[in-house]
Amino acid sequence: MSADAANHSPGHLTDEHGRDHVTPADIALGVIIGRTSEYFDFFVFGLGCVLVFPELVFPFADRLTGTLYSFGIFALAFLTRPLGSVLFFGIDRRYGRATKLTVALFLLGGSTAAIAFLPGFETIGLWSGVILAGFRLLQGVALGGAWDGLSSLLALNAPPNRRGWYAMLPQLGAPFGFILAAGLFAYFEGALSKEDFLGWGWRYPFFVALTINVVALFARLRMVATHEFAELMETRELMPVPVSELIQAHGRTLVLGAFVPLASFALFHLVTIFPVSWINLFTDRSVSEFLLVQGAGGVVGAGAIVTSGLIADQIGRRNTLLLAGAMIALFSLSSIVAPLLFGDSLAGQTIYVIIGFGLLGLSYGQTAGAVASSFGTQYRYTGAALTSDLAWLIGAGFAPLVALTVSSEFGLAWVGVYLLSGALCTLAALALDRRLEGRYG
Template identity: 35%
Template sequence: MRRVAIASFIGTAIEFYDFYIYGTAAALVLNDAFFPTLTPVNATLASFSTYAVAFAARPLGSVVFGHFGDRVGRKSVLVASLLMMGLSTAFVGLLPGYSTLGLWAPLLLVLLRFVQGIGLGGEWGGAALLAVEHAPRGRRGLYAAFPQLGPSVGFFAATGIFWLLSSALSDAAFRSWGWRVPFLLSFLLVGVGLFVRLKISETPVFARVMARQEASKVPTLDVLRRHWRELLLGAGGMIIAYGLFYTATTYCLAYTTKNLGIARSTMLGLSMVACLFLAAGTWLASTRSDGRGRRKVVLAGTGLSVVWGLVLFPLLDTERPVLIALAIGGALFCMGVVYGPMGAYLPELFGPRVRYSGASLAYNLGGVLGGAVSPLIATRLQPAWGSASVGWYVSAMAVVSLLCVLALPETRERELA
């Protein structure tokens, strides 16, 4: 179990590092590097649009990797998703900008981002199942906490390296070549992830499915036919987790540096502090869900998110570093309380024959609805209606997730086999 926990944790940490460095770069520099001919607002929108492309690709990754994960096995699919995600990320660091390739530069950027999204679409479901299907009943929330902590560590590492580069380099050097360094490091991280994952065994739950020759022929079709309610409600429950994260990190990073004039290095440092709140909320909620139930803990997180959405931007607009850290940290803590139990909750909603496809699709459809559009909508809302309107938007997403989770059953006592 220790090896499984480490493998699921390291894999998601690396993959989410890859995903988050793009979000940080999109907020800070990609608009200038790939869209220099647009106005500042439109360049930011274009940068965030390439960011959203990966979210659109993630459900496709869920279908592709989920199909083979439910038919061939969890382990082999996890290795393939790590390779696809890591290599596409590293190639972004090698991609020349608009000044060299012209229109081809943003087009190739979109293509690499799309491939990155497909890889991540297959990652989370396999990592969660790796932990949950190995864990004994009564401790699934605990073991699912390890892959759920991956985003916290990945975000901390991504923000930390950007903070170091931003502090050590001049602005011209950072915009010229410094921002590429975090992407190129992905070559090394992929090697580490492969070394760890190749040493784990297939989950006992899936091994029994294969032994009984019960694997689904078309898992995604079975999910849509027999589990559409769990799929839609599970996706709805994930909306606020994604919405909170990408509003509080990607959009707020752009908003505070460009609208409020706060130094880039200061905001990156505050984001690293706020990430500790995400890790704390994730671990606390994941482990507590074994005793109190997944549904109850997630409902508490969505309810808290409704309130925090209303105070997020008033705290940011004070321009005081301590209150900014509190604003972003509180948002990420709420996100962690919702996100943590989902590592066990979503897999428990589906049977073993379609679990990879069902859990992955629910997770990534929630990402499209909550993560892909949040920075885009926030960028449009703030100039027209003020920063408070973005907070109301966050609270509205929390209400939607709250209603969806209310319609779901408790799953803590379910058998996975």
């Protein structure tokens, strides 16, 4: 069959320039694959901060201190993510979106995969920590560059009465990425002796990252080559603008938008990375078994994300965020008055994880759509990227470090206080800017 015949076969549509047409379902699949690869890389590193790096890179410190050092390195990527966004905006303007994504995803997957070859402290001393920090900084830069605008493309191609549904689809990448990362670590940590796991078993999840990112790259490049994407680029809907221009035009929206998803982002690592560190340091529960429980929680979270889309299409996105923020506030209050929920009780730990993932999915399902819809046509692409970067930095980047520090010093109730602060910020941000009601609804 000739290329022309293939291009005009049933189900394959092209425009007069030979560019593909895609349906919202095609876009959604590409976005989900891309987001899954990003979250897999980050969760693999986060779990490594708990199960590997304290003993491999910081054996000179006690287990708690080594984990805190690891969480300090974990936070570095959230510091460099905004810098990566700005850097890759320039690459986008000069060389195009396809070049930008190719460089960013190979940098992200390559940085993660390179950690698999990391020598320990016993081999190269303090250089082990320096190299680990360097790769983590590169992960953050790459993640900033991996912002592709496909979520906006998906929202703009969604039916008007289904925008909440389509806005939640990219968010499914988070639970999918976590389930995959947790499953791999659960298998190797549970099947191998401690010596074999620390010697070579932990390295396999990091190897997988490069393969997943290559698959994600091709899925995204297919979307970038579509007629719809090219059309939106031509109308500046998905074109980057100078950051100074964005701040001058929408500085207040940028700041408020960063606080809108704070409840969700604060909860994000408090049900994924932090609980593993507590289980590993302060309980006798099997880490591999707990990771499987968290995997089940990830399934609940994915279901809650889907539910958020259904709810948002009925009551509006802003009301959905208000509802989720209020529920997270109640959840944090219960953690303050009843810290035994995540103490030594196996049932309490499981309940905390399942409820936490459910609330995370309900709130996180609409955060991307909320951020993107806050900006007009010209500033949507750059505004959504930088708002998301700031929200992750403020809400999630230091969450494992803060939570482990305060809980080890003052008790688990203070984790609830930390989460409550994020929920209150979300509710306050939604209340301060009533204009969000029209954009989010």
